[in-house]
Amino acid sequence: MLMTASCLVAACVPLALSLLIFRYRQVPGTNFYMLMALLSAFFSFSVLMQYSLPEYDAKLLWRNAAQISIFLFPIASLFLSMIHAGLERWIRPGLIVALSVVSCTALILFFTDTSHHLMRVEVQVSVSGLTVVQRTTLATLFIGYTQLVQLVGASLLLRAAWEESGRRRRQLALMAGGSLLPVLGISMNLIHPQLAGTPAGVILFSLLPACIVIFYGLYRYQLLHIVPFARDKLIESMKEGVVVLDADLRLMDYNPSAYRLLVKAGAEQRSSWTALPLPRLLPGAEAWVQAHEARAEAEIELAFADEHGVGQVWLNLTVTPLESGRGVYYGSLSVIADITETKRLEQDLRRRAATDGLTGIYNRAGFMERAQRHLALSLEEGEPFSLLVLDLDHFKRINDEHGHQCGDMALKRFVRSVQQVVERRALFGRVGGEEFAVALPGSRAEQARELAERIRRAVMDGGAGLEETGLLAEEAGAHAGLTVSIGGSTAGPAAGADFQLMFAAADRALYRAKRGGRNQVRWAEDSD
Known part of the structure; x- marks a missing residue:
């Protein structure tokens, strides 16, 4: 018994x-x-x-x-x-x-x-x-x-x-x-x-x-x-992704949010990533690998093509080393946050800060900054650089006689007319109320003059169409139309990279065109 x-x-x-x-x-x-x-x-x-x-x-x-x-x-x-x-x-x-x-x-x-x-x-x-x-x-x-x-x-x-x-x-x-x-x-x-x-x-x-x-x-x-269950529950329910890597960069643990975010960033979908090396899972995560191998706490931002290949996914990672009390390195813990929308908002704010709200082209600050950069780059590469400054003729009269709605439409139609003529490489911006500028990297003076004439004719053709909208009444007779005066300047490879001086020269040429009767092109290097 x-x-x-x-x-x-x-x-x-x-x-x-x-x-x-x-x-x-x-x-x-x-x-x-x-x-x-x-x-x-x-x-x-x-x-x-x-x-x-x-x-x-x-x-x-x-x-x-x-x-x-x-x-x-x-x-x-x-x-x-x-x-x-x-x-x-x-x-x-x-x-x-x-x-x-x-x-x-x-x-x-x-x-x-x-x-x-x-x-x-x-x-x-x-x-x-x-x-x-x-x-x-x-x-x-x-x-x-x-x-x-x-x-x-x-x-x-x-x-x-x-x-x-x-x-x-x-x-x-x-x-x-x-x-x-x-x-x-x-x-x-x-x-x-x-x-x-x-x-x-x-x-x-x-x-x-x-x-x-x-x-x-x-x-x-x-x-x-x-406590472990509370910790596990917290990690499982976190909006942020959590990834544990061992010392050899193998994934040891991750929560559902990490799986969702990494798949969004292009990681292969499979039943388990356990023991899968990080470089194999995300080939574009070199900065993450470097942060892991540095064995020090780090915060990094990574950009990936999304899973459909049509956009970008931005991830913010806080990488923390996992070490024992005796300094033995076991791996790292990474907390991942999706900052794609934040980045898009930042890019949108930057775009808005550099963009004219009415016409959608660069505003003065956005145009000046980029034009200066392109001028320096063109001169560094031994290429010419031309600049056009444009001013709509009698634009104040359009606003005074026909209202600001008509004036806004005239500006938009003018911008469309210019955009149909200039090349994609050109920079186009609104630098004043009715004053615009076109930067032409790689264009010599004769090419820029020819383009300016094409713009002038395109604006005349586009301006005539305003009468069809009913928003612009008779102006200077039955054949009234929108016209533009243009001043230009060209900097050769030997010129200095001071865009402000170049802009001032083109602006002076513009006012010569105004004084000469409007609806014409003048060049800074021309004699009066």
Whole structure:
């Protein structure tokens, strides 16, 4: 009766622990602990069945079943240790398959031992009702393999504990001690095999002590406390993206917002990005890579072509290094914000600041700044640069006699007429009420003169059309129309890059055209 009770305790306690921890399954490593607890419960249940069933074949079957826990428990324990040691990036399909192949091979040999006897020399039933075996060298090697896996997991936790401090160090040390208990239990079983058939031995030599100590390490130091869940919930619900990179630039974790933002920036859509290198996910994220490798907190802005290739996506990233108390670099944490609309607003504000609200072309400040820049660039490259200054003739009379609505229409029609003539490379701006300017990078004087004449004729043709709108009445007879006076200037490669002087020269030429009767082109270099 006492033996049965011991087996039930050893089976039910880890089962209860697995149920207790199930609600915390989102905490990293919890699923592996649940697997360990279930394997521990199955091991003790197998011992109970050996003790309870009278038939030799049934006892041997459950003895073989117990090997499932013996060979799989160390693998689950190793993966749990790797997660808490910060090595979860190494838990890959290849490692899982490699460890599982050895364990599965051993299990197959144990279950088929009656046909080849490669694992056991002899099997007997002890007085306690449990089976006692004499292992072969091969079986001993396989058992040694499980202990080696268990020792590796414990050593990883001890190494991580050495690099940490405070509560985290104590937690890792306690978990490492729990990982060593199965090794200690098997060693004691080899030294005192007679204890295995006692009620105390059923508990002490089972996997239960390891499960209890590891659970205590998880619970005692609040790894399963509400704080991680509150943190996870906060991160999952954040509008900003959160990305965790390991030291080798592999994505270890990210929230839904990060997935949405990075896909918007052109990242490949797939079921999981875990362990995917950042340069492969986002080839254009060199600045992010540099910030990660600098191992210092940084704030950067990145621009990407959007997922449709028709616009730009702007992301702001705050990159924070993740280091242990001893300075070991684990990776980085990046918080990502979508600033695309902010950038568009900034660009729109800059455009509005440089654009005339009525006509949509550059205003005086926008035109002057860009024209000065183009002048300097043209002279640097040895190209000529020409400038036209235009003034609508008798425009004040249009406003006075026909109203500002008609005047605004005249300005818009004038701008359209000029835009139909000038090349795309030209800069066109409104520099005064009815005064405009056209900068012509790369144009010589004769080319600019020809263009000015074309503009003058186009404005006359466009102005005549105003009568058709009904907004402009008779002006100077039946054939009234809008006309423009133009002054021009050209700077050669040897000239200075002072745009203000060039503008003043063209402006003087304009007023000569005005004094000469309007509706004509004059050049600064012409003599009066």
